[in-house]
Amino acid sequence: MRSSGVLMHITSLPSPYGIGTFGAEAEAFVDWLVNAGQKYWQILPLSPTGYGESPYQSFSTFAGNPLLIDLDDLVSGGLLKKTACDEAEYGADPKFVDFDKVYRSKMRLLNEAYASFSEDVGYLSFIQEEAEWLDDYALFMAIKEQYNLASWQTWEKDIRFRRIETVKKMREELAARINFWKFIQYTFMRQWLKLKRYANKNGIKIIGDLPIYVALDSADVWSNTDLFLLDVDCVPTKVAGVPPDFFSKTGQLWGNPLYNWERMKKENYLWWIKRVKKCAELYDVIRIDHFRAFDTYYAIDYNEKTAVNGKWEKGPRMDFFKAIDKELGKVNIIAEDLGEVFESVTELLKDSGFPGMKILQFGFNPENKDNDHLPHHYPYNSVVYTGTHDNSTIKGWYKSENSSTCRMFLNYLRPALFEGLNYAAFRALYQSRARLVVLPMQDILGLSDKARMNRPSTLGGNWIWRMKKGKNTRKTAQKLNRLTKIYFR
Numbered sequence: 001m002r003s004s005g006v007l008m009h010i011t012s013l014p015s016p017y018g019i020g021t022f023g024a025e026a027e028a029f030v031d032w033l034v035n036a037g038q039k040y041w042q043i044l045p046l047s048p049t050g051y052g053e054s055p056y057q058s059f060s061t062f063a064g065n066p067l068l069i070d071l072d073d074l075v076s077g078g079l080l081k082k083t084a085c086d087e088a089e090y091g092a093d094p095k096f097v098d099f100d101k102v103y104r105s106k107m108r109l110l111n112e113a114y115a116s117f118s119e120d121v122g123y124l125s126f127i128q129e130e131a132e133w134l135d136d137y138a139l140f141m142a143i144k145e146q147y148n149l150a151s152w153q154t155w156e157k158d159i160r161f162r163r164i165e166t167v168k169k170m171r172e173e174l175a176a177r178i179n180f181w182k183f184i185q186y187t188f189m190r191q192w193l194k195l196k197r198y199a200n201k202n203g204i205k206i207i208g209d210l211p212i213y214v215a216l217d218s219a220d221v222w223s224n225t226d227l228f229l230l231d232v233d234c235v236p237t238k239v240a241g242v243p244p245d246f247f248s249k250t251g252q253l254w255g256n257p258l259y260n261w262e263r264m265k266k267e268n269y270l271w272w273i274k275r276v277k278k279c280a281e282l283y284d285v286i287r288i289d290h291f292r293a294f295d296t297y298y299a300i301d302y303n304e305k306t307a308v309n310g311k312w313e314k315g316p317r318m319d320f321f322k323a324i325d326k327e328l329g330k331v332n333i334i335a336e337d338l339g340e341v342f343e344s345v346t347e348l349l350k351d352s353g354f355p356g357m358k359i360l361q362f363g364f365n366p367e368n369k370d371n372d373h374l375p376h377h378y379p380y381n382s383v384v385y386t387g388t389h390d391n392s393t394i395k396g397w398y399k400s401e402n403s404s405t406c407r408m409f410l411n412y413l414r415p416a417l418f419e420g421l422n423y424a425a426f427r428a429l430y431q432s433r434a435r436l437v438v439l440p441m442q443d444i445l446g447l448s449d450k451a452r453m454n455r456p457s458t459l460g461g462n463w464i465w466r467m468k469k470g471k472n473t474r475k476t477a478q479k480l481n482r483l484t485k486i487y488f489r
Contacts, residue, residue: 005040018090023070037484064188140219208283213256251307291335396449
């Protein structure tokens with residue numbers, strides 16, 4: 001059955017506290033999706049943001065971002081005073097997230113909430129059930145506080161290498177802070193699952209995002225160094241990225257440590273199975289970022305300054321997904337298969353049965369050449385977008401492209417009189433055979449590139465866009481709903 005949805009990260013929702021949260025505005029967005037005739041809400045990773053505020057560079061792949069916690073819920077629970085929340089500083093511009101100010105104010109308030117918190121049955125059950133990852137994560141964050149948030153690779157050797165006696169000593173000395181970080185995760189999970197239940201009850205399924213790699217500065221690597229390609233000093237030997245492509249002439253040097261797939265296979269991919277299982281609890285559908293790395297991944301020497309001189313290496317392929325199926329059964333997965341794709345990647349996608357992705361913007365080019373990203377080529381088993389979080393908005397893209405590409409765009413879409421270019425693009429996607437169409441909220445609102453979420457290979461100014469309160473109007477919902485009815489989505 002063909003359907004449609006909207007891409008809108010939680011941080012981009014309006015709220016009085018400088019950043020989108022799991023609060024009333026999130027439920028209001030679910031209501032808007034229902035009125036717009038949508039069936040899916042796609043979000044970016046919910047994990048704590050690290051370097052550059054990127055949700056793809058997180059301190060833990062299992063943990064949740066404290067900044068997404070709804071303060072009003074804590075006020076209702078008697079853990080915070082409303083005046084304290086209102087008087088804190090979150091940044092001056094409601095159109096963008098000021099991560100520095102939001103982090104300082106919100107972490108102070110969360111510490112106040114923890115001081116008023118009394119352990120209950122829900123909390124005690126949570127920390128017991130999640131202990132396998134939570135104990136290491138909470139310890140990791142408590143130690144990071146001691147080192148002013150410096151990377152674990154700069155810590156003293158005994159704790160960097162997790163000497164048993166040192167770890168035991170730190171758990172005792174930092175018990176109070178460890179419990180604070182556990183409280184944060186309990187609160188995050190309680191609020192997120194409440195929002196997810198609300199969405200599901202209203203017929204909206206959540207598409208979550210699973211980054212292929214984890215950050216070097218993470219509890220994941222610190223507590224599982226044998227599962228990554230590190231030397232004896234725990235320094236990466238090779239790191240992740242992609243070669244020169246549409247986004248960057250020198251490629252993208254992500255810097256994430258690469259997996260020791262040989263070791264992971266010996267353990268039957270246990271760590272990965274736990275990771276996918278966790279995501280399956282959080283989301284209805286999992287979008288696996290950079291799916292192609294399961295077939296072939298790009299390995300770059302750690303001392304390289306760009307991604308130009310990397311080398312393609314073989315990934316675990318179907319052996320990995322068979323292990324997932326055996327342990328977890330059927331998991332709903334979308335494969336992000338964009339970029340340079342070898343024939344073997346196409347074969348892996350076919351063997352897995354997962355839907356791949358198509359991007360409308362990639363269909364148009366100065367040469368006016370036909371390609372797989374044009375709607376008449378979309379197979380049923382695909383998820384299609386005008387653009388993703390890594391792309392320009394449709395309005396920004398059209399403005400920046402050359403005249404030949406724009407002419408191809410107009411000739412192909414044939415916008416009706418007074419029809420915006422964005423809605424002409426939506427119509428083409430909705431008409432296609434693709435099983436799922438997902439539209440970025442920025443394109444639905446017809447925004448310029450000032451609202452772009454991320455510019456790959458750049459640092460600063462990314463992930464900050466927010467929708468102003470009231471912009472997702474009833475009229476906008478009705479226009480989208482009309483398209484879904486016309487094209488039976």
